Amino acid sequence: MIILENTFFNRDATLVAKDLLGKLLVRKLGERIISGVIVETEAYLGANDPAAHSFIGKTERTKVLFGPAGYAYIHSMHGQNLLDITCSEINDPVSVLIRALEPIEVIDLMQKFRSKEKLKDLTTGPGKLCKAMDIDKSFYGLDLTNKDSTLFIVENDSEYEVMESERIGISKGKEHILRFFIKRNKFVS
DNA sequence: AGGAAGATCTACT
DNA sequence: GTAGATCTTCCTA
Numbered sequence A: 001m002i003i004l005e006n007t008f009f010n011r012d013a014t015l016v017a018k019d020l021l022g023k024l025l026v027r028k029l030g031e032r033i034i035s036g037v038i039v040e041t042e043a044y045l046g047a048n049d050p051a052a053h054s055f056i057g058k059t060e061r062t063k064v065l066f067g068p069a070g071y072a073y074i075h076s077m078h079g080q081n082l083l084d085i086t087c088s089e090i091n092d093p094v095s096v097l098i099r100a101l102e103p104i105e106v107i108d109l110m111q112k113f114r115s116k117e118k119l120k121d122l123t124t125g126p127g128k129l130c131k132a133m134d135i136d137k138s139f140y141g142l143d144l145t146n147k148d149s150t151l152f153i154v155e156n157d158s159e160y161e162v163m164e165s166e167r168i169g170i171s172k173g174k175e176h177i178l179r180f181f182i183k184r185n186k187f188v189s
Numbered sequence B: 001a002g003g004a005a006g007a008t009c010t011a012c013t
Numbered sequence C: 001g002t003a004g005a006t007c008t009t010c011c012t013a
Helices: A013-020 A107-114 A126-132
Strands: A024-029 A032-044 A072-077 A080-087 A094-105 A151-154 A162-165 A179-182
Touching: A013 A032, A013 A080, A013 A094, A024 A094, A032 A107, A032 A126, A080 A126, A094 A107, A094 A126, A094 A179, A107 A126
Parallel strands: none
Antiparallel strands: A024 A032, A024 A151, A032 A094, A032 A179, A072 A080, A080 A094, A162 A179
16 A cells, blocks of 8 residues: 655645545544545636635634645635645645545445445545544544654555546635546445 | 635435 | 535635
8 A cells, every 4th residue: 555645645636636636544543444536626726716725824724725735734624624735835725625425435434424325425525534434633633744643645556547627615716627436436426 | 704606416396 | 416514714894
């Protein structure tokens, strides 16, 4: 299992968003493991992007975005938790939002956390996948490139075709094509 | 202290 | 397809 390192995330957020497709998101829960393939992402570009949370500047809420790459930025929205990963250099507050996963293991644990049975209801949205993996605000600022972390991303060989579109669910900055997803994947939101 | 907005989800038709 | 629930953060007074 090869864990993605700081060098992977310390790049332009658009490139990281594309390259994260097909990778495996892994959550350790004691001896148990929950994992899924990343099938949909969006990039948020900081100072030049009115849709980015860091657009307004450094606050208690956004400070992780201004730190080094490869850290978890958890943010709650409409009563859900959302997972971003920080990218680029210190003081370049850009990130990638993980929007959807294809569930791999362990399905019954995801079903339990989500209180849903159907496979398509488990991880087909940013708030849903956090719940399926039991990710909450305590993950804020966690280093995802540390192999002792309970959340990280690993290399994964898979064949896929990348599609792109405008971002979803925002009111500003819609003109940018910064959403990426795997073509014909059933778990794209 | 209060209100509005927001990177969403669910249940219902 | 659409309305209503939900809750944290930020802005204004």
